[in-house]
Amino acid sequence: MKIRALTPADLASYRQLRLESILDSPSSFVPTHEEESAVPEEQMAGRLKASPFQVTYGAxxxxxxxxxxxxxxxxxxxxxxxxxxxxxxxxxKARANGVAQSMFEAVIAHAKNIPELVQLDLKVNTINPGARALYAKLGFVSCGIDRRALCIDGQFHDEERMALHLDAA
Structure with a gap:
């Protein structure tokens, strides 16, 4: 397995995986499949341009x-x-093999090298105990629950806010 920062050259693979992710785990993402499918290629490629303000890693x-x-x-x-x-x-097919942990370790290492950056935040659906456990294992701590954070097909989903203090990790 190889972990690396994605670039605009990875757009086709990224777009395909992004759309798959929304179909597979709709409660983990804000956009619907239809909304994400409508995102122009140039805009999606922009997500893959590393800058001081963004980076996307892939496994x-x-x-x-x-x-x-x-x-x-x-x-x-x-x-x-x-x-x-x-x-x-x-x-x-790639779950439960350390892929997510390896990607997070790469992102955390990257973040620790960004001047003045001291905290990583995330939100995780409360119905995803595996992800919540991984984040806790990596040092993220709970900061509270956002009740009714998402509404999918008329059903509300809560999200847990978590943070990692890089200066303490």
Whole structure:
């Protein structure tokens, strides 16, 4: 397995996996499949352009992209010390093999090298105990529950907010 930062050259694989992730785990992502399918290629390729404010890592088994995790940092000064983990997904066939943990370790290592960044935030659906356990194992701590954070087909889903303090990790 190889973990690396994705680039716009990975757009086709990324787009395919992103759409798969929303179909496979709709309660883990805000956009619907239809909404994400409508995102223009240029906009989606922009997500893959590494900058001081964003990076997306991918896990590859051979040449096949089997997982992603992104990091987005806001440029506003009052929250410049924080970044948000987004787009976490591992294909069903690659799960329970350490793929997510390896991607997170790469993202955390990357984040620790970003000046002035001291905290990673994420949200996880409360019906996903495996992800919640992984995040806790990596040092993320619960910061509360957002009740009714998502509404999918008329059913509400709660999300747990979690944070990792990089200066303590």
């Amino acid at each position: 590859f088994q051979g040449e096949v992209l089997v997982g992603t995790v992104g990091l987005v940092r806001d440029s506003r000064c009052k929250i410049y010390h924080r970044a948000t983990v987004v787009g976490v997904y591992v294909t069903p």
